[in-house]
Amino acid sequence: MTRHLPWLLTAIVGAVALWVVAVSRGEAVNALWIVVAAVCCFLVAYRYYALFIARHVMRLDPARPTPAIRRADGLDYVATDRTVLFGHHFAAIAGAGPLVGPVLAAQMGYLPGTLWIIAGVVLAGAVQDFMVLFISMRRDGKSLGELIRMEMGQAAGTIALFGAFMIMVIILAVLALIVVKALAESPWGMFTVAATVPLAMLMGAYTRWIRPGRIGEVSLLGLVGLLAAIVYGQAVAASAVWGPAFTFTPVQLCWILILYGAVASVLPVWLLLAPRDYLSTFLKIGAIAALAIGIVIMAPPLKMPALTQFVGGNGPVWAGGLFPFLFITIACGAVSGFHALISSGTTPKLIASEAHAPLIGYGAMLMEAFVAIMALVGASILDPGIYFTMNSPAALIGTDAASASAAVTAMGFPISPDLITQTAKDVGEHTIISRAGGAPTLAVAMAEIFSHVVGGPAMKAFWYHFAILFEALFILTAVDAGTRAGRFMLQDLIGLAVPAFKDGTRIWPGFVATALCVAAWGFFLYQGVTDPLGGVNTLWPVFGISNQMLAAIALMLGTAVLFRMKRDRYAWVTMIPAGWLLVCTLSAGWLKLFSPDPKVGFLAHASRFGEAMSAGEILAPAKSAAEMQRILFNDRIDAALVALFLAVVLSLLFFTVRTCLAAYRSAHPTAREIPAQMVPAE
Amino acid sequence: MTGVFETLRRTARLMVGIPDYDAYLRHMADHHPDHPVMDRTQFFRDRQQARYGGKNGGRCC
Numbered sequence: 050m051t052r053h054l055p056w057l058l059t060a061i062v063g064a065v066a067l068w069v070v071a072v073s074r075g076e077a078v079n080a081l082w083i084v085v086a087a088v089c090c091f092l093v094a095y096r097y098y099a100l101f102i103a104r105h106v107m108r109l110d111p112a113r114p115t116p117a118i119r120r121a122d123g124l125d126y127v128a129t130d131r132t133v134l135f136g137h138h139f140a141a142i143a144g145a146g147p148l149v150g151p152v153l154a155a156q157m158g159y160l161p162g163t164l165w166i167i168a169g170v171v172l173a174g175a176v177q178d179f180m181v182l183f184i185s186m187r188r189d190g191k192s193l194g195e196l197i198r199m200e201m202g203q204a205a206g207t208i209a210l211f212g213a214f215m216i217m218v219i220i221l222a223v224l225a226l227i228v229v230k231a232l233a234e235s236p237w238g239m240f241t242v243a244a245t246v247p248l249a250m251l252m253g254a255y256t257r258w259i260r261p262g263r264i265g266e267v268s269l270l271g272l273v274g275l276l277a278a279i280v281y282g283q284a285v286a287a288s289a290v291w292g293p294a295f296t297f298t299p300v301q302l303c304w305i306l307i308l309y310g311a312v313a314s315v316l317p318v319w320l321l322l323a324p325r326d327y328l329s330t331f332l333k334i335g336a337i338a339a340l341a342i343g344i345v346i347m348a349p350p351l352k353m354p355a356l357t358q359f360v361g362g363n364g365p366v367w368a369g370g371l372f373p374f375l376f377i378t379i380a381c382g383a384v385s386g387f388h389a390l391i392s393s394g395t396t397p398k399l400i401a402s403e404a405h406a407p408l409i410g411y412g413a414m415l416m417e418a419f420v421a422i423m424a425l426v427g428a429s430i431l432d433p434g435i436y437f438t439m440n441s442p443a444a445l446i447g448t449d450a451a452s453a454s455a456a457v458t459a460m461g462f463p464i465s466p467d468l469i470t471q472t473a474k475d476v477g478e479h480t481i482i483s484r485a486g487g488a489p490t491l492a493v494a495m496a497e498i499f500s501h502v503v504g505g506p507a508m509k510a511f512w513y514h515f516a517i518l519f520e521a522l523f524i525l526t527a528v529d530a531g532t533r534a535g536r537f538m539l540q541d542l543i544g545l546a547v548p549a550f551k552d553g554t555r556i557w558p559g560f561v562a563t564a565l566c567v568a569a570w571g572f573f574l575y576q577g578v579t580d581p582l583g584g585v586n587t588l589w590p591v592f593g594i595s596n597q598m599l600a601a602i603a604l605m606l607g608t609a610v611l612f613r614m615k616r617d618r619y620a621w622v623t624m625i626p627a628g629w630l631l632v633c634t635l636s637a638g639w640l641k642l643f644s645p646d647p648k649v650g651f652l653a654h655a656s657r658f659g660e661a662m663s664a665g666e667i668l669a670p671a672k673s674a675a676e677m678q679r680i681l682f683n684d685r686i687d688a689a690l691v692a693l694f695l696a697v698v699l700s701l702l703f704f705t706v707r708t709c710l711a712a713y714r715s716a717h718p719t720a721r722e723i724p725a726q727m728v729p730a731e
Numbered sequence: 732m733t734g735v736f737e738t739l740r741r742t743a744r745l746m747v748g749i750p751d752y753d754a755y756l757r758h759m760a761d762h763h764p765d766h767p768v769m770d771r772t773q774f775f776r777d778r779q780q781a782r783y784g785g786k787n788g789g790r791c792c
Contacts, residue, residue: 121758121762122758123750123754123755123756123757123758124778127750129745130738132738133741134745136743137745140746261771261776264744264747265743318782319780323783327747330746330747
């Protein structure tokens, strides 16, 4: 009993903190309450729920050799210390998603987001990562597509692979859009990000020829270069010659990014991708740690209300009500389907013992949710007036301080034009109006927190651009790496029909697949950039739906495997979150298609513009018949995409039910685990 | 203290896809004593290509 006592105390502290967060109204709540509530909940969930899953649902066997033992080769399959592997896995799953989603979700107030991140990760997100790691670990570290094929059949595997490719396309488009939103009309930000390209190439040359393999050394040199670029960027932005040279419109930036993606993804990896990945990985880990420390030191009060009037829908940042769109918007911080690809990637080949799986699978995802909580705190410590000025589309609030202040004040969040201008000046930008996408908002919050700890108000502009740089850096790495991965996925898919496409000795299939991949995400990026409603409005929900659908697919795979192991009395562990995600994504997808509200439904929006066109009218924000035509076309493409995602997830639901029923009727376990005997080491 | 530093160093290297070279040498010595081994530079380049060269290239959102 005494061993449960500390956990009981943790649970009580967590419950009290959660209660304070949930019921306080009127007086400002300190952000630390949210942090304490989250940490306590995560600790208790890890100690009890993760262990319950490990012992009873999966029956992990520490004596059973993992792929790293059975197939040890010193390269891909290496039994790795669990702390080291935890770091590796966390670095692989942590990306821009958990930082952006919660910032966007803050339009409904801090409470709904906080509750969903905590509940979602404990019951769904961490379960998914853990389950996929477990399944892959027992099958030689095979990838998600192969696992689905093994357990649910060839057709299900191919459909899942196709779905994963489309999800990749949307992710790349939305990430690139965030970079565009952050760097447009910002010469300082643009210069520092552009400077990372030659900097990374110098680092690449250094690790290639001068001091091969000295990653620590070269990363330190790179960091010095980065800081110099941020400091020097201020002078560049102020210069009469260089300032305009680094000022780009969103459309120009869109083309620059598309060109960059195409070129970078065919360059040798050691030249640009690898060295920049060193910088972005270490900077990401460092910035997350610094943010945690900063929040604890500053202990800021929350300025955003617990709930805003946008809970019912009609919010300016994204359209739709709390159910289902809050769950779609937060995405990665609570549940991320993409983690299923990571948990069936390198990690299962490196894990030394099955006993380490709870820490790696469940624990790392809790850490990711903690990052999401910090992002939510960041957005909520800003003046709500600033938050809505930054995140509302220009179509609603105009483009100058006076119109933005009037519009945002009318929403019920009073803000003076002076404060808007002053905030922009503090962070060294021309304007902060309609800088949607989450990254700039988070950067303002990080500048607030970091400058409180180091440097005071004078350092705000530096910290703002540091935060922008850190986000842009790992998004660009993701664009580059994602284009390469997408290219191989596409080659595999087309190779099913045209076998010559998979032939590794030819050059043209690679180029064709790369071009197709870049064209695919470039199309959605361009659409988002030219979207008068700001793009994030349209693309983020589509991204959220696709990501949560992939999570639902992973959890359905988990359910199928539990049935096939004849462990179906515990199948609720994956069935409940899978069911919830299906309800959320299917209803969100349905609303995106068929909602009569043109702000939410793509088809309603299309028919409104279609009717106006046939009547010869031009509807704002379009300015010409050609623009009307483009809006109509975009709506139909988006609708088709959502319909496609719905078809993918529904067909996988069908395969899952079929698999589960067959397994239920069978008298013996049918799961295709790879037997535990040793194979000759390679 | 050196233990902590060593763990941090190995964690940072594995974060960017470079596994432990000594573990590789140990594996080769135990299982393939007759095979030639890659030197540190070859090992580094091999692992760099394996991480970024394609199939494992997916990064998280």
